[in-house]
Amino acid sequence: MAYSTNSPAGKVVQDVLNDLPGLVAVAVVDITSGMALASHSNSPALNPETAAAYNTEVVKQKQKAMSALKLSGENIEDILITLTNQFHLIKLAGNKFIYLVVNSRETNLAIAREVLRSTAANLN
Amino acid sequence: MGPDPLAASGITSDKIKKVIKRTLLEMPALTTVSVVELATGNTLAYCSRRRGFNPVTTAGHQVELLRQQQQAMAALALRGERLEDILIPFRKQLQLFRLAKNGQWFVFLAVRAEDTPLALARELLKSIVA
Numbered sequence: 001m002a003y004s005t006n007s008p009a010g011k012v013v014q015d016v017l018n019d020l021p022g023l024v025a026v027a028v029v030d031i032t033s034g035m036a037l038a039s040h041s042n043s044p045a046l047n048p049e050t051a052a053a054y055n056t057e058v059v060k061q062k063q064k065a066m067s068a069l070k071l072s073g074e075n076i077e078d079i080l081i082t083l084t085n086q087f088h089l090i091k092l093a094g095n096k097f098i099y100l101v102v103n104s105r106e107t108n109l110a111i112a113r114e115v116l117r118s119t120a121a122n123l124n
Numbered sequence: 125m126g127p128d129p130l131a132a133s134g135i136t137s138d139k140i141k142k143v144i145k146r147t148l149l150e151m152p153a154l155t156t157v158s159v160v161e162l163a164t165g166n167t168l169a170y171c172s173r174r175r176g177f178n179p180v181t182t183a184g185h186q187v188e189l190l191r192q193q194q195q196a197m198a199a200l201a202l203r204g205e206r207l208e209d210i211l212i213p214f215r216k217q218l219q220l221f222r223l224a225k226n227g228q229w230f231v232f233l234a235v236r237a238e239d240t241p242l243a244l245a246r247e248l249l250k251s252i253v254a
Contacts, residue, residue, distance in 0.1 A: 046200060054196030061192050062212065065185030071214070080211040081193060082246075084204060110243075 003038030010038040012119050019115040024101040027052050031095050055090055055099050091116040093123040133161045133228040140169045143231055146252050156234040186232055218242055222249045
């Protein structure tokens with residue numbers, strides 16, 4: 001357990017875990033530093049801290065693209081990445097994001113998004 | 125005749141035509157559809173209703189995004205997992221990237237969020253790229 005429920009980030013990790021007990025990994029990441037503020041993984045193969053660092057780059061890249069394309073009035077709210085057997089979800093909230101990995105056969109994408117949407121509100 | 129410039133990406137001009145035609149047929153209200161080669165970042169074909177759409181700048185950013193994601197996957201050493209698609213829902217616009225099976229090219233689709241449900245756009249793109 002790499003989180004404390006005393007911090008808002010830790011609480012979000014705990015909330016997501018309560019709602020999606022079968023998740024693979026979850027982390028709350030600070031976009032500025034690319035470091036995880038709180039994380040939990042149910043899979044020894046997946047290190048959420050590594051994932052956090054790389055996904056920060058994905059988020060930054062997308063934000064760069066948006067300002068270059070002048071998509072005014074639009075904000076990135078989430079990014080959904082489909083792999084063969086997993087969904088990776090990135091839910092942005094201010095200067096942080098929640099990163100969630102679930103098994104696509106066990107978890108419905110719509111439910112996972114909804115859980116992130118409701119817990120992200122408690123982050124800031 | 126020299127080597128086919130498309131051979132490296134494993135996509136034929138017939139396939140490109142088919143992808144664009146089918147997408148336009150099934151999603152007439154789309155904003156942008158483009159077929160992009162991942163290695164070079166070249167846009168192989170596109171159709172856009174956005175005024176001032178620049179395929180070169182757009183493709184550059186898209187390729188960078190997909191490369192970042194592939195690097196993330198390589199770093200995580202996810203076994204047996206392949207990047208299938210990336211969805212970015214904005215308030216007014218949905219953006220989808222679907223990678224071809226060989227991983228050498230992808231289709232980018234932008235649609236108005238109010239016209240097209242996310243799940244529908246995703247399924248459609250899946251069948252078109254396959």
